[in-house]
Amino acid sequence: MFRPLLLAVLLLAAPAAFAQGSKLDAILARGTVRVGLTGDYRPFALLDRATGRYSGLDVDMAEDLGRALGTRVELVPTSWSALQADLAADKFDLAMGGISVTLERQKTAFFSFPLLRTGKAAIARCTDRTRFASLAEIDRPGVKVLTNPGGTNEQFDRASLKSAEIVVLPRNTAIFDELAAGHGDVMITDAVEARLQQKLHRELCAIHPEQPFDFGELAYLLPRDPALKAWIDQWLHIAIESGAYARLRAKWLD
Secondary structure, eight states, rough: OOOHHHHHHHHHHHHHHHHHHHHHHHHHHHHHEEEEEEETTTTTTTEEETEEEEEEHHHHHHHHHHHHSEEEEEEEOOTTTTTTHHHTTSOOOOEEEEOOOOOOOGGGGGGSOOOOOOOEEEEEGGTTTTTSHHHHHSSSSTOOOETTSSHHHHHHHHHSSSSSSEEOOOOHHHHHHHHHHHOEEEEEEEEEHHHHHHHHOOEEESSSSSSSSSSSOOOEEEOSOOOHHHHHHHHHHHHHHHHHHHHHHHHHHO
16 A cells, blocks of 8 residues: 555656756746757857847847747857757757757667757759769769868768768858858758759858658757747747748748
8 A cells, every 4th residue: 555655645746846947947947948049050040240239030030939938039049069968067948940850869868859850962053963863973983072070060971971071160050151152062951052052152052851861840049948849849839830930930931
């Protein structure tokens, strides 16, 4: 009799203890939700360094998140290489801005419900698009592959390319101008970004983005807090079912 009774008491006490320690309660008590952004991934979040203002799909979603929580929104700068460490250091409550779901990241964090299906695809000058239709054609001596540091683009390149030269540029936003100017041959990035950048740079063409090299999904990066994840997932579910997320996708992606 003692063990079942003790188990029942522990189960009844668990929700109260769980709620007291939740990140969600801390956000509500603070009155501010802190959102980490790298600010270099169009169309999700782009920082205008001249004005200090962010714009993009996930910036709009962050504002919607604040309204739904009834809190202010604080946008916190981070980087791809510091993303996990900054989350663990409690510099922000969640990270947004086109974050790829990976098993490595999920060792120390949660992800929200995935919002976009994507995968790595190549983008090159349109005059070179027939040269780089496959990884084998990219992975050749003398080919310069441009990438940004610390994220899944660089990880994919280093895991997949053995003969091509990988050139790391510190600013993701500058890579496509460098590519268009002929200072590199190709970049491998998420198919959704490749599609967008070919619209912004007439010299560049996404190479079969409908058939990416691998499978990927984009989501929001969360601390390992079940209460916050449950709330974020429900908020996203409502945004998707109501059509609010689709309208923002059309605004920024289409």
